[in-house]
Amino acid sequence: MSDSERKFGAIWGSFIGDAHAMPVHWYYDRGALKRDYGFVTDYVEPRNPHADSILWRSSYTPLNERGEILHDQARFWGHPGVHYHQQLKAGENTLNLQLACLLLNSLRENGGYDADDYLDRYIGFMTRPGSHKDTYIEEYHRNFFTNLAQGKKPRACGQPDIHIGGLAHVGILCAWFADDVPRAREIVGEHVGLTHPDSSLLRAADSFTRILCGILSGLSVRRAIAEYGTDHFSEKRAQDLCERPDEVVVGKVFSPACYIQDAYPATLYLAWKYADNFLEGIIANTNVGGDNCHRGAVLGAILGAANRLNRIPAHLIEGLRAGGFLEGVLQLDLSPTGSQ
Numbered sequence: 001m002s003d004s005e006r007k008f009g010a011i012w013g014s015f016i017g018d019a020h021a022m023p024v025h026w027y028y029d030r031g032a033l034k035r036d037y038g039f040v041t042d043y044v045e046p047r048n049p050h051a052d053s054i055l056w057r058s059s060y061t062p063l064n065e066r067g068e069i070l071h072d073q074a075r076f077w078g079h080p081g082v083h084y085h086q087q088l089k090a091g092e093n094t095l096n097l098q099l100a101c102l103l104l105n106s107l108r109e110n111g112g113y114d115a116d117d118y119l120d121r122y123i124g125f126m127t128r129p130g131s132h133k134d135t136y137i138e139e140y141h142r143n144f145f146t147n148l149a150q151g152k153k154p155r156a157c158g159q160p161d162i163h164i165g166g167l168a169h170v171g172i173l174c175a176w177f178a179d180d181v182p183r184a185r186e187i188v189g190e191h192v193g194l195t196h197p198d199s200s201l202l203r204a205a206d207s208f209t210r211i212l213c214g215i216l217s218g219l220s221v222r223r224a225i226a227e228y229g230t231d232h233f234s235e236k237r238a239q240d241l242c243e244r245p246d247e248v249v250v251g252k253v254f255s256p257a258c259y260i261q262d263a264y265p266a267t268l269y270l271a272w273k274y275a276d277n278f279l280e281g282i283i284a285n286t287n288v289g290g291d292n293c294h295r296g297a298v299l300g301a302i303l304g305a306a307n308r309l310n311r312i313p314a315h316l317i318e319g320l321r322a323g324g325f326l327e328g329v330l331q332l333d334l335s336p337t338g339s340q
Contacts, residue, residue, distance in 0.1 A: 005308040006216045007175040008330050011104075013278070013304020014171040015326065016316050017296025018097045019043060020282050022085050025094065027289040028052050028256065030247060040286045043091035043319045049081030055135070056080040060142045067149030069137055071129040084136035091319040094293050095134040095141075096168040099125065101322065103169050103191075104329050107176050113187045115194060119154040138165055140195050158195045164263035165294040166196030170208050171301025178216040185209050204264045207232060208298060211268075215305045221275035225268055233268040242273045246284050256290025267295045271302045278303045279313050 023046040027033040032051035037044060058077055062068040076082045085094055093100075102121040110117055125131045126141065140161040147157040170188050177184035185206055192205045207229055214224035226235045241249050250256050254266035267285075274281030281303045285296050304312060309330075317323060 003308075005310055006305045007178060008309040009304035009307060009312060010171045010175040010212060010216065010301045011304070011329065012309055012312060012317065012320070012326060013300030013302070014100065014168070014297045015093055015097055015300070015320055015322050016304070016312065017282055017285065017298070017300025018168070018293045019091050019093050019320055019322075020316070021286040021292035021296040022046065022088060022092065022094055023090075024286060024289060025084055025293045026050075026052055026054075026291060030251075030287075030289055033287070033289050041283055042315065045090045046083045046085050046088060048083050048086055050083040050086075051081075053080070053082050053084065055082045055084065058136075060137065063146060063149035065149075066127070067145040069126045069141060069145050073133075073135045073137070076135050082135065084134075086135055087133040089321060092321045095132060095137065096165050096294065097297060097322070098132050098134070100169050100172050101325055103172055104325075107172075108329065113173070113176075113191070115155070115190055118191070119194065123148065123154060138163065140165070144195055155194065158193065158197045160198040160201075161196040162198050162201055162260045163196075163258040163294070164204075164260055164267070164291060164298065165258065166192055166198075166201045166260070167205055167208055167264070168294055168297045170205055171212060171297065171304075174209055174212040174216065174301070175305075178213050181210070181213045184213055201260050204232065204260050208264070212301055212305060215302060221271055221302060221306045225272055229268050232265045233272070238269065238272045241269055246270070246273075246288050250288040250290065256288055256292075258291035258294065263291055263295055264298070267298045267302075270295070270299050274303065275306060278307045278311060279316070282316075 023044050024033050024037055024040055029051055055077055056079055060070060102125055103118055106118045106121055143159040144157045173188050174184055177187055188205050188209045189202055192202060210228035211224045214228060249269055250266045255262040270281055270285050281299060285292050285299050
């Protein structure tokens with residue numbers, strides 16, 4: 001049986017990993033990352049210009065009001081150097097983890113998982129002006145709301161997507177349903193499939209679920225990865241990779257980009273190497289750049305569960321802007337009877 005400190009660690013860890021990486025999200029030029037931010041060890045605010053921003057070539061035109069999701073952020077698209085998260089504050093979460101708050105509220109208010117309720121909250125949040133201040137809206141959101149604007153039912157609006165952002169909510173669901181692993185796997189598959197109905201992404205989601213539920217039940221990080229991550233990462237490979245610098249492993253061995261075929265094993269590598277040190281793992285993930293926010297949400301859940309909430313450094317708890325919300329969630333009963 002999993003314990004509350006591990007569950008809460010997984011939840012907090014997801015949010016912390018994302019917020020810590022946010023200012024240097026999608027930096028691929030590590031020289032520019034160091035020039036602009038130094039070696040990032042704590043929450044900091046994002047700054048313009050962003051050396052690797054691709055918003056200058058990004059575009060989205062809503063078909064109608066049902067597809068309008070950029071709102072006042074639309075004016076920043078198509079311009080060079082715009083930081084993806086320019087209006088967020090130090091310790092604030094990117095859009096996918098802000099949506100995780102909707103998921104937590106849905107779980108709490110419904111006494112369990114309700115996909116239609118989550119979709120209602122998701123659509124309401126994304127189409128409501130001012131609901132968030134994040135400038136960049138990932139492709140999967142744009143595809144979903146284009147389909148919605150065309151009249152498709154919400155459950156049919158997801159399109160195949162192979163980005164690790166699709167795993168951003170898995171840690172929350174595992175914490176909620178950790179004591180019923182088959183149910184956790186079923187719900188994770190359903191939830192991820194709403195927006196990322198891709199076979200490779202769903203396989204990674206299931207692997208992550210089994211790893212995290214194993215850790216929540218008391219397995220070590222390395223044993224859980226060795227048992228449930230073998231399709232993506234192996235113990236033999238870990239022994240070799242852990243001898244190399246992180247910027248070589250996440251850069252030359254695995255791409256630091258968002259695509260699941262590299263992003264997920266890169267995350268498992270970082271989890272393996274930093275299994276006993278939450279802070280060092282989070283810092284390492286942030287400073288190798290790339291899609292470090294979504295890797296951070298996955299890594300943070302794993303390391304948070306392994307090290308438990310009471311071993312997450314206090315400054316990361318106190319500086320997280322979603323902390324007040326999470327403190328309310330942590331008062332819930334996440335025992336088996338409270339998660340049905």
